[in-house]
Amino acid sequence: MSTDEYLRxxxxxxxxxxxxxxxxxxxxxxxxxxxxxxxxxxxxxxxAQPKAYLARIATNLALDAxxxxxxPGCFLPEPVPEGDATDSELLVAEEVSLALALVLQSMSxxxxxxxxxxxxxxxxxxxxxxxxxxxxxxxxQLASRARRHIEAGRSRFDxxxxxxxxxxxxxxxxxxxxxxxxxxxxxxxxxxxxxxGGGRATVALRPVVGADKVARFFxxxxxxxxxxxxxxxxxxNSTPAWIARVDGRIDHVGWPMVAGDGISAFYxxxxxxxxxxxxxxxx
Numbered sequence: 001m002s003t004d005e006y007l008r009x010x011x012x013x014x015x016x017x018x019x020x021x022x023x024x025x026x027x028x029x030x031x032x033x034x035x036x037x038x039x040x041x042x043x044x045x046x047x048a049q050p051k052a053y054l055a056r057i058a059t060n061l062a063l064d065a066x067x068x069x070x071x072p073g074c075f076l077p078e079p080v081p082e083g084d085a086t087d088s089e090l091l092v093a094e095e096v097s098l099a100l101a102l103v104l105q106s107m108s109x110x111x112x113x114x115x116x117x118x119x120x121x122x123x124x125x126x127x128x129x130x131x132x133x134x135x136x137x138x139x140x141q142l143a144s145r146a147r148r149h150i151e152a153g154r155s156r157f158d159x160x161x162x163x164x165x166x167x168x169x170x171x172x173x174x175x176x177x178x179x180x181x182x183x184x185x186x187x188x189x190x191x192x193x194x195x196x197g198g199g200r201a202t203v204a205l206r207p208v209v210g211a212d213k214v215a216r217f218f219x220x221x222x223x224x225x226x227x228x229x230x231x232x233x234x235x236x237n238s239t240p241a242w243i244a245r246v247d248g249r250i251d252h253v254g255w256p257m258v259a260g261d262g263i264s265a266f267y268x269x270x271x272x273x274x275x276x277x278x279x280x281x282x283x
Contacts, residue, residue, distance in 0.1 A: 002038065002039060002042035002043075005042075005047075005050050006034075006035055006038050006039075006050075008050075009050060009051050009054045009055075010031060010035075012051065012054065012055060012058075013030070013031045013034050013054055013055070013058040014027050014028070014031050015096070015116075015120075015121075016055060016058045016059055016062065016116055016117070016121070017030040017031060017058050017061070017062045018078075018080075018096060019101075019104055019112065019116045019120070020059070020062035020063065020066065020104075020109065020112055020113055020116065021062050021065050021066060022075065022076075022077040022078060022101060022104070022105050023065075023077075023078045023274070024078045024080055024277055025078065025273065025274075025276070025277075026062075026065050027062075030058055030061045030062055031058070033061055034054060034057045034058045034061060037057050038053070038054060038057065041053070052123070052127060052131075055117065055123065055131065056130075059113060059117065059131050059132070060131070062113075063109055063113065066109050071198065071199075072199035073195075073196065073197060073198070073199065073203070073205060074194050074196050074203075074207075075105065075196060075198075076105075076194065076196040076267050076268075076269050076274075077098065077101035077102065077105060077237065078269070078274045078277075079236040079237060079241070079253045079269055079274060079275070079277070079278060080096070080236060080237050080277065081234070081235075081277055081278055082235050082236070082238070096237060096238070097238040097239055098236070098237040098238070098239040098241075098255050098257075099153065099159075099239070099257070101237055102153070102267070103149055103150055103153040104116070106149060106153070107145075107146050107149050108142075110132065110134075110142050111142050111146040111149065112146065113128075113132065113142075114128055114132075114139050114143040114146055115142075115143055115146035115147065115150070117131065118139070118143045119146070119147065125139045125140050125143070128143075159257075159258050159259075161240070164239070164256075164258045165233070165240040167186065167262075167263060168233060168241070168242065168256055169233055170182075170186060171186055171263065172231045172233065172242055174186065175218055175219070175222055175231060176222075176231060178219055178222070180215055180216070180219060183215035183219070184211045184212060186262060186263055187211040187214055187262055187263050188259060188262040188263060188264045189210070189211055190209065190264075191209070191214045191262070191263055191264055191265060191266070192207050192208065192209045192214070192264075192265050192266070193207060193208040193209075193214055193217055193265070193266045193268060194207050194265065194266070194267050194268070195207075195208075195268040195270065196268065196270065196274070197270045197271055198270075198271030198272075198274065199271075200271050200272055200273065201252075201270040201271055201272060202270075203268065203270050204217065214266070225244065225246050225251055226246070227246045227247040228246070228248075229244065229245065229246050229251075230244070230245045231243075231244050232244075232245070236253060236255065236278075237255075239255055240255070240256070241253055241254060241255045241256075242254050243278060249279075250275045250278055250279050251270065252268055252269060252270040252275075253268070253275065253278065254266055254267065254268045254269075255267045
């Protein structure tokens with residue numbers, strides 16, 4: 001019975017953990033540790049409110065993981081595949097777009113947590129306060145600030161998916177052709193590239209800004225990928241993206257973000273630890 005009850009709420013546990021940490025691998029570890037604690041607790045005594053109990057455990061494990069994190073450079077959400085994804089990946093990918101994941105990561109950990117628990121999963125301010133060891137009024141303030149972040153990032157959510165996919169494919173075609181002018185014509189003037197190597201792969205240490213610099217950055221990136229290279233359109237975190245491979249191994253993934261008629265930003269993940277759910281990363 002305890003196993004069935006846990007499985008009923010496993011999606012909740014995974015989603016809370018991913019939304020707070022931005023890491024699928026950490027979310028799966030947290031789900032496993034939550035299960036172990038749940039199993040021990042239900043062996044000793046009954047749990048009156050299973051959903052709240054599991055959410056509290058997952059929340060605090062996720063916040064603990066953030067406190068321990070020492071991440072070099074830019075941290076971007078871990079790519080979550082669709083298609084032939086595992087159950088864990090589907091639970092996250094179907095509900096957490098890249099735009100939402102990026103806005104969540106721009107919040108403080110407590111703002112993020114208050115928003116996810118109250119606005120997404122409908123726990124009361126009093127319940128969230130109990131989870132976090134804070135007052136209900138402070139949780140209300142945290143959730144209110146989080147909603148302002150969401151509203152400020154609203155333009156990221158209101159993009160036509162087909163247009164986004166079409167621009168992604170045109171961008172990849174221009175990259176493959178080494179066509180600098182065509183690339184520049186796709187980009188907003190202040191387009192910015194954010195890169196995540198996690199200290200394990202070479203990336204631009206600072207954001208690359210401006211249409212000319214960004215276009216040259218991608219042509220340079222493509223030229224450095226020696227071997228048989230491919231850029232495959234993909235859908236990651238419910239968002240049009242690409243997967244770049246060298247000799248069959250994943251080199252990086254990228255998401256272009258669209259604003260108006262052009263691409264306003266790129267998010268590149270090259271950290272091999274964040275590419276394991278997509279296949280074998282580069283060595």
